Amino acid sequence: MMNIRNILSLLLLAVVLTGCRSVAITGRKQLNLVSDADVLSSSLTQYRSFMSTAKVSSEKTQSETVTRVGQRIAAATEKYLTENGMQADLQNYAWEFNLVKSDEINAFCMPGGKIVVYEGIMRLFDNDDELAVVLGHEVAHAVAKHSNERMSQQILQQYGAAALSIGLSGQTAAVQNVASQVYGIGSQVGVMLPFSRKHESEADYMGLVLMTMAGYNPDYAVTFWKKMAAKSGGGSTSEIMSTHPSDARRISDIQTHLPEIKAKYGQQRMRQVVIH
Numbered sequence: 001m002m003n004i005r006n007i008l009s010l011l012l013l014a015v016v017l018t019g020c021r022s023v024a025i026t027g028r029k030q031l032n033l034v035s036d037a038d039v040l041s042s043s044l045t046q047y048r049s050f051m052s053t054a055k056v057s058s059e060k061t062q063s064e065t066v067t068r069v070g071q072r073i074a075a076a077t078e079k080y081l082t083e084n085g086m087q088a089d090l091q092n093y094a095w096e097f098n099l100v101k102s103d104e105i106n107a108f109c110m111p112g113g114k115i116v117v118y119e120g121i122m123r124l125f126d127n128d129d130e131l132a133v134v135l136g137h138e139v140a141h142a143v144a145k146h147s148n149e150r151m152s153q154q155i156l157q158q159y160g161a162a163a164l165s166i167g168l169s170g171q172t173a174a175v176q177n178v179a180s181q182v183y184g185i186g187s188q189v190g191v192m193l194p195f196s197r198k199h200e201s202e203a204d205y206m207g208l209v210l211m212t213m214a215g216y217n218p219d220y221a222v223t224f225w226k227k228m229a230a231k232s233g234g235g236s237t238s239e240i241m242s243t244h245p246s247d248a249r250r251i252s253d254i255q256t257h258l259p260e261i262k263a264k265y266g267q268q269r270m271r272q273v274v275i276h
Contacts, residue, residue: 023202023206024080024081024086024144024206025143025205026202026206028202030144030145030149030152032149033151033156034151034155036111036145036148039145039147040092040111043111043112044112044114047110051116054101056098056099056100056101057101059119063099065128066098066099066117066135067097068128069135069216070097070139071097072215073132073139073210073211074113075214076213077093077139077143077210081143089143093112093113093142094113095115096115097115097135098115098116099118100117101119102119103120104118104121105118105121106118107121107135107138109138109139110142111142111145111147111148112142113142115138115139117134124228129211129216129220130220130223132211132214133207133221133224133225134224135207136208136211136214137207139210140202140205140206140207140210141195141199143210144199144203144206146202146203149199150195150196200250201253204221204254205253207221208254209265212262212266218258218262221258222251222258225247225250228247232247
């Protein structure tokens with residue numbers, strides 16, 4: 001007779017098998033127990049709350065640059081999704097690119113394409129290509145639906161085998177419960193809690209693809225992350241102690257991927273419609 005542990009194991013396996021989908025561009029299988037509608041609803045609430053108190057930058061030229069580069073990457077993203085049979089996902093994006101007044105060296109993207117860039121990080125950019133590195137990375141988080149996956153993992157951790165019924169029935173209460181942990185609502189951490197190293201590395205790769213398709217030079221990713229490494233003291237923080245890849249590991253991975261990405265997606269950018 002099957003014991004309780006085996007039953008739970010089978011139920012958890014059913015959760016994983018039932019709630020899986022593939023990430024765009026990388027094809028990685030990810031856990032998905034949360035509907036796009038629930039994720040967009042919970043994240044939009046937090047985004048609006050943030051923007052209601054944030055000070056929008058008065059730097060007109062920089063703000064226009066963020067919007068222009070962001071729109072080009074968004075156009076490349078939509079082009080990729082359309083050409084690869086993922087047109088249904090387009091309804092999930094209403095792109096916004098905001099520059100806010102803050103010395104913090106940071107940027108983040110909420111599900112649905114709500115992207116915020118801080119003035120502090122703009123001082124590190126010498127050209128549009130370096131800005132495209134950051135915006136491509138942030139857009140990639142939204143395209144890969146990393147927030148959906150993180151919420152699904154949290155639901156599985158908290159509710160165990162019952163996560164299957166929660167995921168399939170779309171119980172909004174459970175989703176709102178984990179959303180407060182995923183987005184850092186009410187905490188002092190900020191709007192978005194850090195993604196995992198796996199998610200960060202995946203966003204690096206996907207961001208390189210998207211910026212290349214948008215017509216930007218992905219070689220500047222190495223230049224930019226070297227600046228970030230210098231800013232953080234040479235990347236001395238141990239990778240295992242951080243949710244982000246170490247600077248050295250990140251740069252090495254990018255350098256490894258660049259030849260493949262330029263060869264595969266470099267020609268596609270010639271057909272990309274440029275937005276002015």
